[in-house]
Amino acid sequence: MVRFLRRAGGMAAAGVAALALAGLGAGVATAQPNPPPVASIDNLTGVSTSVALDSGFVSALKSLDVAPGPSGKATVNGGVAKFPITGGHVTVYKPGEVNPYVQGKIMHEGSGLTLTKGNTKVTLENFVVDPGQPATLTGKVLANGNVAAESATLFDLDGSTLKPITTDQSAGTATLTGTTVKLSDAAASTLNGAFKTDALKGGTTVGIATIVVKLPGQTGQSGQTSQTPSGGVGTGGGSTSGIEDTGLLAAGAVALLGAGAAAGYAVRRRSAIER
Structure with a gap:
């Protein structure tokens, strides 16, 4: 009798384990993937990301006898640093369905910014824009x-x-401007160490970014410039009403990516909720 009960108990335990495994299997089988994206560009090409350097940042560098300059294919003219876009990819989802709703990278290989003081030269190059949370720009030092x-x-x-x-x-082309570029804590620490100072602080405004990207498949009409419709990608709203061309929408997504739109959308959405 005892042997029978033990055997029955073992069979029951095995049955529970089998049910648990079956439940896990069912859970995996029914897991919902990401919804289809609104637009996607697998291979991003040109044109450029530029930053109008903030006068306060330039003055701070000047007070430290640090001079900014271009590296590689970059240019610095009239207080504007420009870096060619060399590649990347982007996928955009409807806001609220996937977080962050703009995903991908924008790469700027072979260009960067130099900061020089006497015999010390720090080069920041091969920038990669990532729209994660928080949105950041990384690079080689x-x-x-x-x-x-x-x-x-x-x-x-x-x-x-x-x-x-x-x-x-x-x-x-599509153009998006207005993103504020700020010095990271890590970069401030590195530059302070290189130039033997403690004057540079994380969060310091470096400048305002402008992204110019190619519109896939767009030929357009001579001299015609238009603004993204209200509620479309440009405003971070949940609708794509008024944008019928996938190439235009995808290019808008690329511009949003480069400008850290995920952060902008979060701020606007939070403000709307608070109101």
């Missing part, structure tokens, strides 16, 4: 030609200051 970090967070991107996307169909 060199000190007097020696690699200090292959990839480090250099700047934080504040998308709450974004302006609506504009498009130039004759040029086949």
Whole structure:
């Protein structure tokens, strides 16, 4: 009798285990994948990301006898640093369905920014924009030609200051401006160490970014420039009403990506809830 009860108990336990495994299997089988994206670009090309350097940041560098300059294919003219976009990818979902709703990277290989004081030269290059939470710009760091970090967070991107996307169909481009670029804590610490100071602080405004990207498949009409419709990608709203062309929407998503739109959308959504 005891042997029978033990056997029955073992069978019951095995049955429970089998049911548990079956339940786990069913859970895996019925797990919901991400909804289909609104638009996607697997291979991003050109044009550029530029930053209008903040006068306060430039003055702070000048007071430390640190001079900014271009590296590689970058240019610095009239207080604006420009970096060619060399690649990347982007996927955009309807806001609220996936978090963050803009995902991907924008790469700027072979260009960057130099900061020089006397015999000390710090190079920040190969920028990669990532729209995660928080949105950041990472890059390679060199000190007097020696690699200090292959990839480090250099700047934080504040998308709450974004302006609506504009498009130039004759040029086949979309432009988004207004993202505030701020010095990261890690970058401030690195630069302070290199230049033997404690004057540079994380959160310091470096400048305002402008992203210009190509519109896939857009030929457009001569000289025609338009603004993204209200509620579309440019405003961070949940609707794509008024945007019928997937190429235009995808390019808008790329511009949002480069500007840290995920952060901007979160700020706007939080403000709306509080009101």
